[in-house]
Structures are given as structure tokens and as C-alpha cells.
Amino acid sequence: MTTKANDLLDWSPEAVVFDCDGTLMDSERHWQEARRRAFREHGLQPPSGFALQATGLHYEDCGRLMARSVHKPELAEDLTAALLDHFLELVTDDPVTMPGAARLVRLLSARLPLAVASNCPRVVVEGSLERAGLRAHFQHIVVPDTGDRVRPKPHPDVYDVAARLCGVHPHQALAIEDSVTGVTAAHRAGLRVLGVGPRPQGDGAALADPWLPALHAPELLAWAHSLGTPGPTQKHENPQ
Template identity: 35%
Template sequence: MIDVSIEAVVFDLDGVIIDTEEVWEEVRRGYVAEHGREFLADSQDRMMGMSTGEWSAHLADEVGVPRTAPQVAADVLGRMAERYRQDLPLIPGAADTVRALGGRYRLALASSSARILIDQVLATAGLTDEFEVTLSTEEVPRGKPAPDVYLEAVAKLGLTPGVCAAIEDSSNGLRSAAAAGLTVIAVPHGVYPAAEDALAGAKLVVKAITEVTPEVVSNL
């Protein structure tokens, strides 16, 4: 077997760098309730990893919010941006981990967040210049768990999936990275644990993002 060295690391954003899954759920549940509707039993799990177009369509078409999907997206993204302006929920040690890995590897970001939120988060956190490539699932045909966003991020780096590692937390994110052929590092979220089948696709499972050091990546 030929040894392949990792050349780049592709980060997810929500749940890996910023702890926003609970914020997303709170904002979207509140928005849905204002319109007299309720989440479906599987809405939260399904929306984790969906692109903006996909989750807004879910809330409009399946949950029944009486607004068009583009209107739902604009409403919810506006509320999320306001929450980020008030208090950016950076995961402890995440920014330092990004910088440490950036000292040895090329970095990209593949997120289900909208472009406006990605840019705002990275600017606020002082991480914009750490990433060569940043990509939203809005900018590819399909959101996670489809592999599109990871394949495009790798392509923009000019690399192949086999020399790239991905850091993910959610079931759909883990499935996306694995389907794209990257070496997957799982950092499961404590409140929204990943499904067993999704974790099975990871080469390494850690308890905290701070465990993902350059040395750990080099040993994958």
C-alpha cells in the first residue's frame, strides 16, 4: 500500500469552529412558531448540513411556513446574522487549532452556512486569511450529505480528495466528506451526536477540536 501524505485540511464551520447548532435550532423553531407551525419529528436532523435553499424549502414546503423559500431564507439568515453580531459562539480552542494546522497544511472551508454568514464569522474571528478556499453549499448543486461541497473545495485547491482531510461533526457532514473520498476526522457534537453509520466513515474520532493537532493529522 502506498503511503499518502495529507496536504490540506478542509474544515466544516458550524459545530466545528463555532457552536451554532443550538442557535440555528432556536432561531428556526422560534420563526416557525411565530407562523403557527411546528418542526416535524425529523426536521432538526434533516436540516443539519442542508444548504440554505434546501432548509428554507423544507420549512416552507414541508413544515408549512406561509412564506416562499427565498423569503424564509432571508428572514432566518437575518436573524442569525444579528445573533452573530451580538455574540459569536466560537468553540474554545477552535481558532488556535485552525492557525496551528494552517502552519503546516493548506486550509479550506466547506460549510452549509450561507456565504454572508461564513464571511462574517471568519472576519469576526480573525480567520479570513487562514483559508485559501471557502465554500458554501449554496454555491454547489447539492448540500450535505451529497459530496458536492467537499469535491468542489478540493478542486479549488487543485488537489485530489485522497490527499485531503476533513473535520466534521454532524451526520450529514461526515457522510458528505466520506462520500467525497477525504480522510475524515469526526468531532461529534455533545447535544447533536452523529449517527453510528456516519461515524463509521471516519478515520479518527476525537472529543474536542483541540485534539486535532498537526501531528495527529500527519499520522492519519
């Protein structure tokens, strides 16, 4: 285990905020297929390397990027709509949790307040977690909302709001992420960040404290078991 991993796993956060796509739910493959279908529906081919550029983006940002990548900005709205339609169909038919997600969530929810901060539409996050039997473990779900002026990742808003809804300051919370877009958002909000899954290319990955291969990494499960269980009177005040 690296020094950074040791340092993070020697720390006890006051709350944990999870990303959803690619972290809790194995839905990034659905986004990839939805992008392929949306491109194909419009007689287009995704450019080389597009999947890497799109990982972690809000679907509206992704739709705009899709249109720009094929030099057809006028198709941004149509591609965005097609992308979301195809994704909703795919994720409804095949909701699957990432390896170790259910076990880690259940361990942590007995010890700390948990939230989800996602770029996905709320209906997708709520539905996926409900079908996976995990929704009840999260006190809060935060997604981009223009009405509330909550901007999508890589802006820090969803992580800042999620930590504060859990009753803690952002620097007291841990974010768990799988993409550079999400890691950047959590870091900007002031959370410490654990990266999970294959480490992405690029300098942005270094903003995570460590990267671990999966949510069922033995050192991560041992850390979760080591956290104290809050007593019945222990409460967090809402930070201002």
C-alpha cells in the same frame, strides 16, 4: 484512542478542509434558535426531533424541510427567508468559535493549505471567520452556488472543489466535520474524514475515520504539531 483514530493520525494529508457551523464556529445553536423563531413567527411548533433532522442542512433545504414537517409546503419560501433573517441577526450579535478551533487552525495553517467547505451563505462564513480572527488562515471558502453548479451537502461538490482549489486530489485531503450530512458529503468526494464533537446517531457517522470529542483533543493537537512545515519552495500543482 481507537484503531481508526490511530490510523488517521498516523497519516499526513496534503490539505485540510473544515466545515464551519458546529465545527469551527459555535453557530448550530443559532440555527436552532433561528428555526424556533421562524416557526413561532408563523404560528407553528417544530415537530419532535426536528433539530436532529435539520443539523448540517443547507438553509434552503432546511426551510423546505420545515414546511414539509408541519404539512404546509406552501410556506417553504417564507420559512426559508425567516430562517436566514433570524440566523444572520443571531450570528452577527454573538460569533463564537468552537473550543480549540483557533489553536488548531493556526497550527495547521503554518503547515498545510486550508479551506472551508460550508452549507452556509458566503457572507455568513466570511463574516464569522473574520470576526473570530481566522479568515486569513484559509486560502479558500467554498459554499453552494447554483451559478457554478456547486450543490450543497450531502452532495460532494463543496468538498471536491475545496480540495482541488488547495491543489490536491480529494483523497489527499482531510475533512473535519461534526454532522452526518457533512461527513457524507466529504466521504462521497473521496476525502478522509475526522468527526469532532458528540457522535451523531445513525449509520452515517461510521463514514468518518474516527470521532474525537473536540478540536482540542490532545491526540489531535499532537498530530498537528507532528506535521512537517513546508519549505519555501514547496508548492502543490492544481489537479485536473
